[in-house]
Amino acid sequence: MLIVQKFGGSSVANAERVKNVAGRVADAYRAGHDVVVVVSAQGDTTDELIEKAAEVNPRASKRELDMLLTAGEQMSAALLAMALKAMGLPSVSLLGWQIGLKTDSNHGNARIKSIDTERLTFELSKRNIVILAGFQGVNKFEDITTLGRGGSDTTAVAVAAVLRADLCQIFTDVDGVYTADPRIVKGAKKLEEITYDEMLELATLGAQVLHNRSVEMAKKYNVDLEVCSSLERKPGTKVREVAGMEKMLIRGVARDNNVARVTIIGIPDVPGMAYKLFAVLSAAKINVDIILQSIGRDGSKDIVFTISADQKEEAMAALKRVEMIEKAKDVLVDTDVTKLSIVGAGMESHPGVASKMFEALFDQNINIQMIATSEIKISVLIDKKDSDRAVQAVHDIFFTD
Numbered sequence: 001m002l003i004v005q006k007f008g009g010s011s012v013a014n015a016e017r018v019k020n021v022a023g024r025v026a027d028a029y030r031a032g033h034d035v036v037v038v039v040s041a042q043g044d045t046t047d048e049l050i051e052k053a054a055e056v057n058p059r060a061s062k063r064e065l066d067m068l069l070t071a072g073e074q075m076s077a078a079l080l081a082m083a084l085k086a087m088g089l090p091s092v093s094l095l096g097w098q099i100g101l102k103t104d105s106n107h108g109n110a111r112i113k114s115i116d117t118e119r120l121t122f123e124l125s126k127r128n129i130v131i132l133a134g135f136q137g138v139n140k141f142e143d144i145t146t147l148g149r150g151g152s153d154t155t156a157v158a159v160a161a162v163l164r165a166d167l168c169q170i171f172t173d174v175d176g177v178y179t180a181d182p183r184i185v186k187g188a189k190k191l192e193e194i195t196y197d198e199m200l201e202l203a204t205l206g207a208q209v210l211h212n213r214s215v216e217m218a219k220k221y222n223v224d225l226e227v228c229s230s231l232e233r234k235p236g237t238k239v240r241e242v243a244g245m246e247k248m249l250i251r252g253v254a255r256d257n258n259v260a261r262v263t264i265i266g267i268p269d270v271p272g273m274a275y276k277l278f279a280v281l282s283a284a285k286i287n288v289d290i291i292l293q294s295i296g297r298d299g300s301k302d303i304v305f306t307i308s309a310d311q312k313e314e315a316m317a318a319l320k321r322v323e324m325i326e327k328a329k330d331v332l333v334d335t336d337v338t339k340l341s342i343v344g345a346g347m348e349s350h351p352g353v354a355s356k357m358f359e360a361l362f363d364q365n366i367n368i369q370m371i372a373t374s375e376i377k378i379s380v381l382i383d384k385k386d387s388d389r390a391v392q393a394v395h396d397i398f399f400t401d
């Protein structure tokens with residue numbers, strides 16, 4: 001079998017953990033499998049590197065940030081290769097450019113365009129264990145790019161897809177995907193399996209256990225994906241197409257604290273307003289999430305929408321380019337908000353799911369600022385200070401038997 005194994009930051013945080021990972025990899029290799037390993041930067045290295053950058057330039061360019069951040073994964077890859085060699089196992093560490101991992105030029109959040117399999121298959125044919133630095137690639141100018149926070153998962157799934165691996169295992173500091181973040185929610189339950197679509201929604205809505213783009217890619221290329229513990233040896237959670245799965249009403253609860261709410265008050269109520277606003281945001285590559293528009297009154301209206309909090313400065317700069325924005329009474333940004341969501345393919349056919357969620361929030365006296373729904377999710381925007389209480393209450397109402 002060809003197996004791709006990915007180990008996250010906490011799984012390779014120190015020498016002891018790196019040796020533990022080497023042991024897990026060695027088991028798979030000795031069992032006769034071809035093994036490609038993708039690693040993240042050790043522990044909080046990526047955050048520390050971001051702080052270092054801010055010390056010398058709080059507005060460092062995204063290009064230079066990518067140059068700096070990718071050093072973290074390079075360290076882990078070399079260390080793991082060394083640990084494997086110390087065990088007498090043949091291994092080689094490689095960076096993104098060495099496997100021709102090409103991306104677009106969107107520094108800090110680049111998308112993978114292609115991967116060359118030549119070097120990878122050559123090393124595997126020599127029975128080498130291939131250790132890849134996750135999270136990184138190069139653009140068409142050979143400049144180094146990164147795939148967005150948590151992006152090593154996407155490296156792993158992409159490599160599994162191009163190599164047509166039999167299995168892609170994501171090893172992390174929890175033993176699977178739970179009905180909510182087990183570090184925050186008491187009584188969160190481990191899921192044996194989850195569909196690609198549900199996992200994609202949960203990941204996009206804030207469950208950082210998998211990078212959302214890795215799930216998107218796993219679905220597209222039908223990669224057999226499993227999330228499991230790097231420390232304990234037990235079955236994890238399988239992410240797959242529907243087959244044979246028990247249809248649960250709600251698969252999980254997620255929350256996202258990295259949200260900003262932008263409110264434009266009293267903008268002229270004329271045709272094309274929404275188009276102009278969202279066109280400049282889209283040109284600036286800002287992803288707009290929930291949108292609300294009030295009914296026009298006395299020739300003006302209010303527009304409210306949410307974006308990722310990281311992009312609030314860019315969003316404000318982009319909005320300034322809309323002529324009519326000067327006519328608005330006020331433009332406000334609030335980051336003291338949380339988006340709380342429930343996800344489940346079963347909710348489509350069951351009435352009353354939304355009201356149950358709202359009841360849980362009402363019982364806690366938590367006010368809902370915005371609501372958005374799709375076939376398989378309901379999201380609400382609430383005050384950040386209520387976030388922990390809200391996620392627990394919503395989880396309790398759906399999962400306490």
Ligand code: ADP
Nearest residue numbers: 008009010172173177178180181183207208209
């Ligand atoms: P890694 O460094 O291995 O990539 P991450 O920190 O990115 O690990 O992801 C694992 C974390 O995801 C867990 O420690 C957990 O707190 C969090 N998490 C959030 N939602 C969930 C969920 N539904 N199930 C499991 N873990 C979750």
Ligand code: ASP
Nearest residue numbers: 040046135149150151152
């Ligand atoms: N080291 C990167 C990050 O912290 C990528 C990853 O962990 O997947 O975001």
Ligand code: MG
Nearest residue numbers: 008150208209
């Ligand atoms: Mg991660």
